[in-house]
Amino acid sequence: MLRGLDIRDMLIIDRLELEFQPGLNALTGETGAGKSILLDSLGFVLGWRGRAELVRSGAEQGEVTAWFDLPVDHPARAVLDEAGIGAEDELILRRVNAKDGRKTAWVNDRRVSGEVLRRLSDVLVELHGQHDDRGLLNPRGHRQLLDEFAGLTEDVEALRGLWRSLAAERLKLEALNANIAAAREEEDFLRHAVAELETLEPQPGEEATLDAQRRLMQAAEKIREDITRAAEALGLQGAEGMLSDASRWLGSVADKAEGQLDDPMAAIERAMVELDAAQSGVVASLDALAFNPSDLEDTEERLFAIRALARKHNVLADDLGEFAAELRSKLAVVDGGSAELSAQERRVEAARIAYVQAAEAVRQKRTAAAKKLDQAMTMELAPLKMERAVFATKLDTSDEGPEGIDDVHFAVATNPGAPAGPLNKIASGGELSRFLLALKVCLTKSSKSGLTMIFDEIDRGVGGATADAVGRRLAELAETGQILVVTHSPQVAALAGHHWLVEKTQSTSETLSSVIPLDASDRIDEIARMLSGDKVTEAAKEAAKALME
Structure with a gap:
């Protein structure tokens, strides 16, 4: 107020x-x-x-x-x-x-x-x-x-909810149709690309591993030469032989040294253990560097194939697997599109049926209310000295929308038999005022x-x-x-x-x-x-x- x-x-x-x-x-x-x-x-x-x-x-x-x-x-x-x-x-x-x-x-x-x-x-x-x-x-x-x-009010609000649901399902159908159409346009490319990727089957991190292997094999001959020399230096002709001799010589006189050689002998023993570990590692390295000449060719061929595929599709080599999954999902749209499309069309139809049923129910209530409003207006117009005037609530079919399928407008005829028309075009100034007042009285009773x-x-x-x-x-x-x-x-x-x-x-x-x-x-x-x-x-x-x- x-x-x-x-x-x-x-x-x-x-x-x-x-x-x-x-x-x-x-x-x-x-x-x-x-x-x-x-x-x-x-x-x-x-x-x-x-x-x-x-x-x-x-x-x-x-x-x-x-x-x-x-x-x-x-x-x-x-x-x-x-x-x-x-x-x-x-x-x-x-x-x-x-x-x-x-x-x-x-x-x-x-x-x-x-x-x-x-x-x-x-x-x-x-x-x-x-x-x-x-x-x-x-x-x-x-x-x-x-x-x-x-x-x-509540019926129309529920109708708006059904309209929103119908609109959402229609949007999904449009998007699905667009996706299927786009996928079908590139179906040949998708099938070729997926086959190519599945044949190569690149793994995340594989490019870096292959590159390291390739570089290692390219430098393997020079590395083996130096590692072999190191192995000889550590072997019987080298450090191992000399430590063995030193241990044997000290052991032969240790009992006469009154314990003075115990610590040196223990240190030599530890050194021989570490020396053994070093020898094992060197031998393992030599074994790892042993490869057939064709291994380098195979490694380079796969590395170059992965890199070429990555450039072709403009993605990182490590992302080729994820890219392949994306292409497979697009291809699945083509292969399973008809079934998914049919399912979505059924969902749209179900949403539309629910909306239309609710809209028809609201229309029936509006039709009944329109008759009551017209009757109430007849009662109100009589005391206002307009007992010969006719008020009509017109319901026409409109396009489907959030509030239903009805177009509503108020029409009046100031004299019996005269054509009805819009309030502000048919009624004169004084008549219009009384129509408005009567209408407001009727509407306010329910407002x-x-x-x-x-x-x-x-x-x-x-x-x-x-x-x-x-x-x-x-x-x-x-x-x-x-x-x-x-x-x-x-x-x-x-x-x-x-x-x-x-x-x-x-x-x-x-x-x-x-x-x-x-x-x-x-x-x-x-x-x-x-x-x-x-x-x-x-x-x-x-x-x-x-x-x-």
Whole structure:
């Protein structure tokens, strides 16, 4: 609910603060007094598109602040949460318009974009008037209005889920078809490449191993010569023979040396053990270097084949095995594509059947709800002196989509037998206002949106008993919410629970607009003025009292 509005330096308002109440709030005043400026200012702070020049002449900037009560279950909390703004029991919107046209907005002291304001406005305030293309006159929103009237919110949400599932399965089918087509285009290459790779069967790390073996074999002759010399130096003709002789000579005299040779002999024994290990390693190296001349050719042939294949496919030699697996998976798409394609087509068809069944069920509920809405409208139009008018909720088949297969729009015929057409093209100004009011009454009975509703001169062109019926419908709507009505009808103003007078004052230098809350006595005078014109008579006052009673 809108609790208050603070306007500074906007058009012909220098400073104005209003506190609104639950129920029916009426704003009255002479034409040109500034009632539309209040709506322009409220629309500005809510991010609506409106007048380009709003800053009061001579001021540096204009500013509007609006504050709302925010119950725990209010849909605005979800918008705030998505925008990363903490929700409290009071929501404060503030927007500034600089003289150069720059606009800046805050929500609960957090800087926000105009888009966030507009999303909040969708769940905070609803404007209805003869030129309102955002609300009931917009055919694009008629399906949603019918769904709310029918209580189909959960059904439509489930339908959206089935539509998303169907779309996802269709995307998978498209991707699979594309993959199969691409794989078939390169089938010959894939089969040749896979056969080539499987024949060679390269292993990770094999290139480095083969390269090391090749280099070793290329240098083997020179290495063997030096290793053989080392083997001879370590053998019986060399170190081994000399250590054996030394051990034998020392052993023959050790018992006469009084233990002096024990340590040297032990060291020689250890040296002979290490020498044996060295000899074994040298012999093993010689054995490893023994190869047939064809071994080098075989090693080089495989090494060059691996490197050539890696260059051919532009991959590292160690990645050839992984590359072969990738090619085999592509080939598997070709070989098993038909079966997988059939399986995916079955999944698409199953998803489509589930969607169509749900869409048909929603269509049946919409059809039934459309009849109920038409009946409810017939009941509402009669008191508004439009008992001969016909309201029809039209359902046409549309392309499949997230909300089903129905195109919904409201049509009217103002006289029996006349062709039905769109609300804003068939109805005249006064008729249109009454159609909109009746429709809002019917839709609001099933709505729990918590919106503040604004009716801008929706009673224009009607008077007498019809204006009284309009006022009573507005009062009925206001029983469970908040209605702001800008009106020239005394019958409507008399039914309001709260009444403000919009006045314009002029001086030699400027024109200013002000808004005055009226008490019971002032209300009688204002409603009498609305009845009689500039000259308020006692008869007019008595008539005003009668209306208020």
